Amino acid sequence: MAAESSPAGTADQHPFDLATAVRGGPERFTAEVDPGWTVAGRPNGGYLLALVTRAALEAVGQPHPLAVSAHFLAPAEPGAAELEARRLRAGGRLSTARVTLVQQGQARLEALVTAGRIDPDAAPGWRRAGGPAGLPPVEACVPARPELPGGMRANLLDHIDLRIDPATAGWAAGRPGGRLEVRGWVRFSDGRPPDPLALLQVVDALPPSSFDLGLPSWAPTVELTVYLRGLPAPGWLACVVTGQLWQGGWFDEDAEVWDAAGNLVAQSRQFAGARTPADDARPRP
Amino acid sequence: MAAESSPAGTADQHPFDLATAVRGGPERFTAEVDPGWTVAGRPNGGYLLALVTRAALEAVGQPHPLAVSAHFLAPAEPGAAELEARRLRAGGRLSTARVTLVQQGQARLEALVTAGRIDPDAAPGWRRAGGPAGLPPVEACVPARPELPGGMRANLLDHIDLRIDPATAGWAAGRPGGRLEVRGWVRFSDGRPPDPLALLQVVDALPPSSFDLGLPSWAPTVELTVYLRGLPAPGWLACVVTGQLWQGGWFDEDAEVWDAAGNLVAQSRQFAGARTPADDARPRP
Numbered sequence: 115m116a117a118e119s120s121p122a123g124t125a126d127q128h129p130f131d132l133a134t135a136v137r138g139g140p141e142r143f144t145a146e147v148d149p150g151w152t153v154a155g156r157p158n159g160g161y162l163l164a165l166v167t168r169a170a171l172e173a174v175g176q177p178h179p180l181a182v183s184a185h186f187l188a189p190a191e192p193g194a195a196e197l198e199a200r201r202l203r204a205g206g207r208l209s210t211a212r213v214t215l216v217q218q219g220q221a222r223l224e225a226l227v228t229a230g231r232i233d234p235d236a237a238p239g240w241r242r243a244g245g246p247a248g249l250p251p252v253e254a255c256v257p258a259r260p261e262l263p264g265g266m267r268a269n270l271l272d273h274i275d276l277r278i279d280p281a282t283a284g285w286a287a288g289r290p291g292g293r294l295e296v297r298g299w300v301r302f303s304d305g306r307p308p309d310p311l312a313l314l315q316v317v318d319a320l321p322p323s324s325f326d327l328g329l330p331s332w333a334p335t336v337e338l339t340v341y342l343r344g345l346p347a348p349g350w351l352a353c354v355v356t357g358q359l360w361q362g363g364w365f366d367e368d369a370e371v372w373d374a375a376g377n378l379v380a381q382s383r384q385f386a387g388a389r390t391p392a393d394d395a396r397p398r399p
Numbered sequence: 400m401a402a403e404s405s406p407a408g409t410a411d412q413h414p415f416d417l418a419t420a421v422r423g424g425p426e427r428f429t430a431e432v433d434p435g436w437t438v439a440g441r442p443n444g445g446y447l448l449a450l451v452t453r454a455a456l457e458a459v460g461q462p463h464p465l466a467v468s469a470h471f472l473a474p475a476e477p478g479a480a481e482l483e484a485r486r487l488r489a490g491g492r493l494s495t496a497r498v499t500l501v502q503q504g505q506a507r508l509e510a511l512v513t514a515g516r517i518d519p520d521a522a523p524g525w526r527r528a529g530g531p532a533g534l535p536p537v538e539a540c541v542p543a544r545p546e547l548p549g550g551m552r553a554n555l556l557d558h559i560d561l562r563i564d565p566a567t568a569g570w571a572a573g574r575p576g577g578r579l580e581v582r583g584w585v586r587f588s589d590g591r592p593p594d595p596l597a598l599l600q601v602v603d604a605l606p607p608s609s610f611d612l613g614l615p616s617w618a619p620t621v622e623l624t625v626y627l628r629g630l631p632a633p634g635w636l637a638c639v640v641t642g643q644l645w646q647g648g649w650f651d652e653d654a655e656v657w658d659a660a661g662n663l664v665a666q667s668r669q670f671a672g673a674r675t676p677a678d679d680a681r682p683r684p
Contacts (some may be wrong), residue, residue, distance in 0.1 A: 180649070180670065181470070181622035181670045183468035183511065183622060183624055184468075185466070185468065185487070185511045185513050187487055187488040187495055188488065202470070202472055202506055202509055203472040203506075208621065210470050210472055210509075212497075221487055221488075224487055224495075224497065224511060226468065226470045226509060226511065228470050228621055228622060228670075232647070233647050236647035237646065238645070238646045239612070239645040239646055240577070240578075240579060240612055240644070240645045241643065241644045241645075241646070242578070242579065242641070242642070242643045292525070293525075293527070294525065294527065327525055336466055336493065336513055337466035337468060337511075337624070337626070339468055339624045339668065341651055341668075341670050343646060343649075343651075344646065344647075357527070358526065358527045358655075358663060358666065359523055359525070359526045359527070359628055359663050360523070360524040360525045360526075361521050361523045361524055361526070361628060361629065362517070362518050362521035362629075364465070366626055366628075370643070378643060378644050381643065381668075383624065383626075383666075383668055385465065385466045385513075385626050
């Protein structure tokens with residue numbers, strides 16, 4: 115593939131950088147939603163978050179996202195997209211932009227992005243935990259396969275090397291753990307080093323924790339917020355996903371991402387839907 | 400005070416309902432930011448969230464917020480405000496609106512609100528915890544006073560009855576616990592029963608957990624996201640606030656709100672600033 119200039123200043127043209135490239139700006143960008151970053155044909159939410167955040171960073175001229183909040187309005191599709199960006203705050207240490215991802219005239223996703231500069235030398239002033247809780251070493255974890263139950267496919271896993279803690283992988287064999295909990299190690303398959311944009315992808319790269327409750331249907335994300343806490347060291351990322359409550363067809367899911375140096379580099383929370391087969395068969399009020 | 404019609408359909412004219420009233424619509428509302436819901440002269444973030452969410456609910460015609468994400472762009476002030484609302488998704492079980500709070504031509508806060516109907520009879524399909532962790536009974540907690548260290552005043556506490564767990568109130572006597580942790584009981588002083596709008600206020604009603612680290616300066620919120628998980632029973636609300644990491648001048652803060660029946664009714668997370676006096680004296684790069 116020929117080298118091409120990237121408006122976002124990404125020197126390396128790894129698949130992730132190509133798949134999240136945006137062109138144009140400063141208020142209207144175009145992008146191609148890449149079919150390689152989908153699950154069951156739908157673009158992954160974390161991938162879309164990285165895409166819209168690249169437009170936001172360009173719109174405000176800041177290097178790093180700090181807090182990204184997205185509401186998913188309608189399923190996105192592989193193919194052409196427009197990104198409408200609006201700078202809401204400029205100057206000082208922080209800038210904020212709103213970005214709307216539009217396909218075929220319909221808003222699919224809207225995000226608010228507050229951005230700034232993450233100090234590469236920042237060290238914890240205080241932290242609750244010193245590392246990911248209860249995650250066995252990479253070698254003891256189970257490689258995730260792109261083939262999903264029900265004949266679906268996670269193309270995303272062609273690009274992401276994911277190793278799942280066997281204690282939270284029972285759902286794949288019909289023995290869910292019953293706890294809204296999935297843990298694993300994540301890295302790009304091609305060796306691209308992690309950065310804050312990659313962390314936006316990583317927080318949503320594990321299977322939905324609702325699988326661990328034995329809810330096999332897909333779990334559409336309604337809202338996803340990510341805080342970027344540090345620049346990740348090269349290497350594997352540990353991702354610990356837990357939820358508090360599944361009620362009325364909705365569940366919450368937190369992800370903590372720890373880098374190879376043992377630092378917390380991202381926190382996310384999402385609000386998503388998970389219904390039982392009985393729910394889906396019942397007529398909706 | 401004369402009864403007045405409320406466009407949001409609130410029958411009771413409690414101070415909270417009056418202070419969060421919005422007029423006009425469907426795309427442009429006016430409101431008065433009330434000086435009674437401030438801390439150190441600045442409108443409380445949770446109060447502002449309730450205000451903009453009322454506009455969002457009107458804009459989309461739904462009864463309850465489900466997920467609310469706000470980015471704080473500039474400090475708001477008591478006085479007149481305009482709320483610009485835009486419906487992003489309509490119909491079906493969920494609706495989404497964007498609301499921008501504008502004062503004197505400047506955007507102070509932008510929020511995305513996904514709304515729907517919370518089933519009053521929903522029961523947990525699964526939950527991690529059966530109630531708030533480690534909170535002593537109301538009678539064993541310490542009433543919070545509106546007078547703050549440094550001569551500041553929390554007018555908010557004229558309206559909110561807050562009782563803080565003594566184990567997390569040491570900062571008030573110069574003995575911070577050192578753990579990004581504050582717990583307490585909350586209710587409206589006038590007996591107004593809690594509802595989802597009230598929960599938006601409650602998640603931000605406790606003192607910043609950075610006080611527990613001995614950081615006495617005010618903690619400006621950058622981002623605040625709230626999920627509404629159930630309709631709260633009447634009575635006291637238990638609020639448990641914890642953070643994971645203070646680094647580079649930023650910290651995260653989670654709040655869980657449990658109702659008097661022991662159900663998790665709201666979850667929030669915010670990204671906020673907390674600097675040491677030494678940070679503030681140092682010239683910024």
